[in-house]
Amino acid sequence: MTRVVEFEAAVARRFDDLADRFKSEVAIDDPRYRAVLDRIGPPRGLRILDLGCGKGRFARRLVDQGAGVFGLDASLRMIAEANGIERVLASASRPPFRSGSFDAIVAIESFEHIARLEHAIDECARLLARAGVLIIIDKNIFSMNLKRPWLPNAVVNAIDRRRGLAMYPAGYPASERWFNPAGLDRLLARRFERTSFESLLSHDERERFPFERFPSTRLMYVWTAERPRGGGRT
Numbered sequence: 013m014t015r016v017v018e019f020e021a022a023v024a025r026r027f028d029d030l031a032d033r034f035k036s037e038v039a040i041d042d043p044r045y046r047a048v049l050d051r052i053g054p055p056r057g058l059r060i061l062d063l064g065c066g067k068g069r070f071a072r073r074l075v076d077q078g079a080g081v082f083g084l085d086a087s088l089r090m091i092a093e094a095n096g097i098e099r100v101l102a103s104a105s106r107p108p109f110r111s112g113s114f115d116a117i118v119a120i121e122s123f124e125h126i127a128r129l130e131h132a133i134d135e136c137a138r139l140l141a142r143a144g145v146l147i148i149i150d151k152n153i154f155s156m157n158l159k160r161p162w163l164p165n166a167v168v169n170a171i172d173r174r175r176g177l178a179m180y181p182a183g184y185p186a187s188e189r190w191f192n193p194a195g196l197d198r199l200l201a202r203r204f205e206r207t208s209f210e211s212l213l214s215h216d217e218r219e220r221f222p223f224e225r226f227p228s229t230r231l232m233y234v235w236t237a238e239r240p241r242g243g244g245r246t
């Protein structure tokens with residue numbers, strides 16, 4: 013447990029230190045935002061949790077569409093800029109909400125930083141209403157590099173880490189994790205009745221080989237998990 017607390021504190025510290033690098037806006041036609049809309053349906057009136065909301069760029073878009081959104085984040089400097097939404101400075105391991113509080117949870121590029129994945133999934137299942145949906149958008153471990161498409165990102169990342177160019181320097185008490193799409197789907201299926209996953213084609217990947225032709229080479233995936241098993245209120 014101490015290691016988890018240290019890991020989470022180290023992640024939050026890193027985002028505090030690097031907050032200036034992260035964007036506070038997202039385009040309305042961003043494939044990640046469109047993927048969320050496709051899966052939740054019309055946002056008006058929905059209770060949504062943005063887990064790891066950062067500066068609130070996705071959450072604000074959903075608020076503009078009439079949803080009631082809470083943004084939760086562990087980094088003070090990130091969440092300080094999440095204006096225009098309800099915000100909570102907290103860890104995704106200990107979200108301070110009652111069971112069944114949300115119709116949808118979105119986690120966009122935040123699961124990659126979470127220490128205890130299975131525990132976070134359990135908490136999402138607990139927080140969702142019975143017909144609720146969890147949408148995770150994150151990075152594919154098998155993706156190819158955009159600038160050098162003949163190289164897997166896993167190789168580029170390992171080199172970057174050695175050169176000190178990665179998000180977390182070598183030896184740092186936290187690290188990020190990219191996902192085997194089928195592996196994360198299996199973890200979700202433990203706690204949800206219906207799960208699925210698919211790749212997202214980013215604007216940069218469009219009309220480029222191999223991304224357009226081979227979905228498994230794309231960077232971003234979206235996982236959808238519906239109907240938490242044995243939990244949730246209506």
Ligand SMILES: C[S@@+](CC[C@H](N)C(=O)[O-])C[C@H]1O[C@@H](n2cnc3c(N)ncnc32)[C@H](O)[C@@H]1O
Pocket residue numbers: 020023024027034035063064065066067068069070084085086087090102103104105119120121122125126127
């Ligand atoms: C790459 S940013 C993405 C932010 C936002 N979802 C977006 O796409 O703009 C990841 C965010 O997750 C937050 N985060 C990472 N681990 C967390 C945890 N265990 N609990 C809460 N927030 C966490 C970080 O502080 C950071 O703001």
